[in-house]
Amino acid sequence: MQLSFEELSKKQLYQQQTFKLVQDYYIQLYGQAPINGVMSMELRAIYENSTKVKKGVKNLYRSIREYFITYYPLIINETVASIIKDTKDIMPQNVVIEPIISFIYEKKEGANAIGITTKSLVTLGSSKDKSVEGDFMPGDIVMVIRKGQTHDLCKNYILSGIITGKKKFKYTLITSNSSCMALSKKNVEGEYVLVYVSNIISSKREYMALLKFSDSPLAKQLMNPTPPVETEKKKVLQAVKEFHIDEGYKKLNEAQRNAVIMSLNQPLTLIQGPPGTGKTQTISCMISQFIQRGMQVLVCAPSNMAVFKLVENRHMWEHFFKNKKKWVHIHSKKPEKSDGEESTRKRKDESNRKIRPKKRIITGNSLGIQKDLIIDETDYTKSAALIDDAMAGASLVFCTLSMAASTAVSKKEFHVVIVDEVCQSIEPSSIIPLQNSVRRLVLVGDPKQLPPTIFSESNDLSVSLFERLAETITPLILDTQYRMHSDISCFPNKTFYAGKLIDGVVLESIVPMALVDTGGEQKRNRTSLYNPREIDFIEDLLPYIMDKYKSIAIITPYKEQSIRLSVNRKIINRQITVSTVDGFQGQEKDCIIVSTVRTNGIGFLNDYRRMNVALTRAKYTVIILGCVRLLEKDKIWKQLVAHLRTNLQICTRLELFRRLTNSSKMQGEGQKAELNELFRRRANSPKILSKEPEEELESPKSESAKTNGIDTDNLEADDTLAITVGTETESDEILLEKKEPIDSNISEVILSTEGTTSSTDANKATDPNAGILDDNLRKIIEMHLFKR
Known part of the structure; x- marks a missing residue:
């Protein structure tokens, strides 16, 4: 649909004002961690x-x-692009608003600031939803819109503005639009609403990591990397063999041991x-070795x-976690979407939320027992004490890159x-965990x-930290696949x-x-x-x-195909996993069906990294x-088709x-165990990383101040935080519900043991419509297409 000149001009104006808004916000933040040799007045x-x-x-x-x-500049462009995308993705029926009572204008540090007082949260189109008072949080992008005009936000x-402060129903916004001055002089109650658009906490944390990067002992090595000096073989072997060899280490193959x-x-x-x-x-195994050496x-x-x-x-x-030793896992309780068109760095499609999910701290141990502690995080002192207690004595912490900037982690x-x-994160995100004490990075x-x-x-941010460093430092490649x-x-190997x-x-x-050449016709939504034809074939x-x-x-490069497959009753009833290719990296199944969708124009299919992921998820069978x-x-797809044709693996x-x-055999039964054992023995041969490698490996080409209290701006505004703390005897789980950056009380404590299981019902069927194959053709298929 073609936009009118007026609509186009309004959208362009919104984009321009968003650029100015983000720059104003980042310039304000700059004062928290200025860089030597860069003045704040230079930033624009x-x-x-x-x-x-x-x-x-650059490489160096x-x-x-x-x-x-x-x-x-790259972080600014990415932040703005993310906000614009979120604005476009908001559906009118899911707009989240708070009615505005009054405005108070003030000029602050070269930018416009405004105080807004609201009533309660209202979700349009859903009368059953319960209101939540003061739901918006610092870091949220919001808009002021006339009541009844939320169908087209741009x-x-x-x-529009960024919330920088909050107290109950009163918000402080930084805004790039001077019209807030005029609004502050009006009686606006009942005329305007505050609308949630996006959240830039993750982007802010990447920006703050960039500002604090100079404090890291590893900064020089990461900016100007040099190939590592090889350690003497005898010294390394003695250190590992004498003190720290365990059963886990013994099971590693040569390349895995060398990596450790x-x-x-x-x-x-x-x-x-x-x-x-x-x-x-x-x-x-790496973690095991570090913990044995007393490292955090x-x-x-x-x-x-x-x-x-x-x-x-x-x-x-x-x-290894005995006595007072703990391991801690901080994570989101809200299930993460496995959606290829959503970034793993940012929380997308949050505009349809009614209530902010809770934050969790989980404490765990070697017995696998867990306790859930839910906290109403409106009491700074009590919440801080609970988190400090959970983190105290923890020598091992797990969390996302973004969460590494939260107060709970950053002060440790x-x-x-x-x-x-690491190749799935942009470089500014990858440097978030590098605090002052970190001197070793893997x-x-x-x-x-x-x-x-x-x-x-711009594609510049698509070059990960790993890829940039790999131009100078040759990575060690794990060379034996067991899947x-x-x-x-x-x-894929070739x-x-x-x-x-x-x-x-x-x-x-x-x-x-x-x-299988399914053909059909691609359609757009x-x-x-x-x-549709590929969906019918899968049925x-x-x-x-x-x-x-x-x-x-079933995996596919396209979100719409994934959605339609995931709501298909014939698929849902069989408990089959449906995902985009992007959402399935790191996972595996016995059988993978790859739905390529396209019949006109190659589109996403020309991304060979996505192709590699799609082809390498299955243990026994890939059906394309x-x-x-x-x-x-x-x-590249032509090469794959030729490869499959040569091996008679293209079929009707x-x-x-x-x-x-x-x-009728279930795949996985009757495996050739003796051959598997032979492979593993070969892979586990007791070789040590030598000074002269036998074969040259290919070089791949390709937020917050530390405080004693809870920094609500640094806790993820929309995710559920969980910290799992483990000792020898038990594990605790603490849930933090993020509400206001002021006083709070513990609202509920739940003790539970969690575990997940999954199963698939086997439904045996025959093929009443199958055609009869020629005997010679059947023999060819037996010999070549379906190798036993």
């Missing part, structure tokens, strides 16, 4: 110069000033973990889901920071998989990893790989695509695979649905259904 000029001369991200930086000047808003050794002996370590190569296992360890990842996976694999280190000192999935990721999600037009059937790993991966497991599969396919696999997932004619127009739906029907 630095940004303006960046719009005229495109310099891009000579000074903090040069580093700051590079990333400051067109009808009067002013490197992390113990140098301040900066880069580890590349291709799909299924056991990076989580390696990180767990902070483990981070861009998303709550990635952090959960690290905590779940705690069997290697949990037994750490010796080591481990960042997993970055784990894979530049051949998904990059950070970026909303701004996939060899037919599945073959193409195409994305130069054939350097070893298959560490031998699996049987009735259909390792299959490409708002900004995403879907393909028909399910009866043939439900009794063959213990776990099944797509338009072969279209796929062959892309260079009837061929696929018949082969699946003829086998």
Whole structure:
């Protein structure tokens, strides 16, 4: 739909004012942590110069000033792009408002500021929702709009601002619009409402990390990296062998052991973990080694889901937490969306929230017992005491990169920071955990998989810290994959990893790989695509695979296709996981169905990192649905089609259904255990990182002041915080409900033991409509297409 000149002008004005608003806000924050050699009065000029001369991200930086000047404009652009996207995504029926009673105008530090008094929270279109008083929080982006005109925010808003302070129903906003002066002189009660748009706490934390970066002992090494000096083999071997070898370490293969050794002996370590190569296992062993050496360890990842996976694999280190020792996990209680078009760095699509989710602190131990402590966080003193008690004595902390800037984490000192999935975060986010005491950093990721999600037009922020450093420091690559059937790993290994991966497991599969030319027609809904024929095919396919696999997932590059699949009753009733490709990185299932959707224009499919993720999630079977004619127009997809055609792995739906029907065996049963053991023995050969590596590894190319109280601005405004603290005997879980940055009382204490299980009902079916194959063709399929 084409916009009118008036509508276009209004949207452009909103974008311009948002740029000014963000700059004003960041200039105010600059005073909290000024950088030597950069004056606050320079900040506007630095940004303006960046719009005229495109310099891009460098591999090396000579000074903090040069580093700051590079990333400051990029953070502003990304913050603004995120706000604009959130504004466009708000649906009229989900607008969250507070009716305004009065305005009070004041001029503050070169920017317009306004005090707004409101009544209570109202959600339009939902009369059943309970009101929540004073729901907006510092860091929220809000708009002032006339009552009844919330159907088009960009067109009808009067002013927008960032909440910088709050007391009950009274908010302080910084705004770029001078019309707030006129509003303050009117009797406005009943005429205007305050509308929630977005939240920029994550962006603010990235900006504050940039300001504080010069305080880090690792700053010089990260700006101007130099290849590490190799440690003497004898010294390293003796240190590990004599004092700290445990069962977990013994189970690692050569590359995994070398990764652990490197992390113990140098301040900066880069580890590349291709799909299924056991990076989580390696990180767990790393944690074990650091804890045994008495170090304080902070483990981070861009998303709550990635952090959960690290905590779940705690069997290697949990037994070290005895007496008063604790491990702590801070996380969001609200389930995280596995949506490819949503950033793992920021909280998206929050405009439909009615009530702010609670924050949690979970305390855990080696027995796995957990307690939930819910806190009404309106009492600074009591909340601070509870958090301090939970964190006291904790030598191991897990949280997201953004949460590392919260007061609960930032005031604690750490010796080591481990960042997993680092290639999925922008560099300013990756440096958030680097506090003054951190002198050792381990970055784990894979530049051949998904990059950070970026909303701004520039691609500069898509270069992760790992990728930039890898231009100078060669990462250690974990080279043995234990997940996939060899037919599945073959193409990704050859195409994305130069054939350097070893298959560490031998699996049987009735259909390792299959490409079905489904055709159909792609259709559009708002900004995403879907393909009804592929959905129909999946419905028909399910009866043939439900009794063959213990776990099944359907993944697609497109949000709309994912939504339509996830609400399909035939799929829901079978408890099958549905996700975008982006939301499924790091996960695996026995069988993966890849719905490519497109029949016209290659679109998302030309992102080869997304393609790599899609092809490497399955253990036994990958079934790709797509338009072969279209796929062959892309260079890499054409190579995949040729690879599958050579191995007779392109088939019709009837061929696929018949082969699946003829086998009744559940995949995973009757594996060749002796061959698996042989592979593992080879991988576990007792070699040590040598001074002269046998083969040169490929270099991948590709917020807040520390206080004794709770800083509500630094706690995530919309996520649920949880801290899991573990000792030898029990684990506690404390829930923090974030309300007002003033006094509070504990409202409820819940003691519980949590655990999750999942199961899939097997539904065996026959194929009444299957065609009859020629005997010769059947033999060919038996021999080549469906290798046993």
